[in-house]
Amino acid sequence: MTVPSSLHQRILADIGQKIVSGEWPPGHRIPFEHELTEQYGCSRMTVNKALTHLAKSGLIERRKRSGSFVARPRSQAAVLEIHDIRTEVEALGLPYRYSLSSLTQRLAETPQDATAGFSNAVPLLDIACRHFAGDAPFCLEERLISLEAVPEAADQSFADTAPGAWLISHVPWSTAEHTIRAVAADRATARLLDVPPNTACLVVERRTWSGGLPVTRVRLTYPGTSHAVVARFTPEG
Incomplete structure (x- = not known):
């Protein structure tokens, strides 16, 4: 037929x-x-x-x-820009929500801390939080903030304001570095992003400095099916 x-x-x-x-x-x-x-x-x-x-x-x-x-709306982030994740979500026409998972103060002492550019024994804020678009997890944020560079961050609870948004409005930065990777979600990440284990995720790692002093290192993990990274270039003279 x-x-x-x-x-x-x-x-x-x-x-x-x-x-x-x-x-x-x-x-x-x-x-x-x-x-x-x-x-x-x-x-x-x-x-x-x-x-x-x-x-x-x-x-x-x-x-x-x-x-x-x-499908979830597909968001885009510009590689060379630093902006609030809330802006990304609201650009999709979806309600934004933020949730703090953990916040601890500790000293820089691990190889990962050294790789991030923090000197041994520098006091750090170690923060994990999630950003939501509607009811769905949009991004997992794992951030270290140097209390040597930003001592006033120690007085912040970050219960209602995401650390990235607070840093943008309070701390001027002079240099930034982005590293972008595709990573399969482990079980812990998959649970936090509400996706199946081994789902392809887009990971954006960013380091910023102010006057040569490391300020923050953040790892942003997005479900790969709902996010893209965009860069626009112009030819040099």
């Missing part, structure tokens, strides 16, 4: 309208293929073709053995 192309287009239009209108928000599960087959009275091949088209257009995500879900 030949299925009219108009039926394929009808499935695309119906699902697309529910997504674009917000009736089906990011993360909403699309009806299973057999459910759509019954609803539209067509073959499973026709439904599969429509869902494949929607996945290629970025409107839905197809997960093996789990089904299809409305």
Whole structure:
């Protein structure tokens, strides 16, 4: 039996309208293929073709053995800019929420601290927090702040204000360095980002200095399917 192309287009239009209108928000599960087959009275091949088209257009995500879900909006961050994560979330038209996971004061003493540029025994704030877009985790932030460079940070609880936003508004920086990696989420990271273990994640590591003194090292981990890093260049004279 030949299925009219108009039926394929009808499935695309119906699902697309529910997504674009917000009736089906990011993360909403699309009806299973057999459910759509019954609803539209067509073959499973026709439904599969429509869902494949929607996945290629970025409107839905197809997960093996789990089904299809409305995709989260894809955010972009400029490589050479330092800005508040809240700005990234609000640019997507989604409500922003911040949650502090842990905050401790300690001395720089590990090889990782030295690699980050902190001298041995320099007092540090060690902070972990999460940023949300709607109900979904958007970014995991793991940050070290030098109390030698920013002693006033020791008086901050960071219970309501993210450390990145506070630093942007209080501490001028003179130099920044970005390192970008693709990393498979371990179990702890996957749990915090609410994604399956081994999900591809985009990790942006940033170090900043003020007058030659290291200020902060931050590791920002985003689910790779929902974030992109963008850079714009111009040719030198």
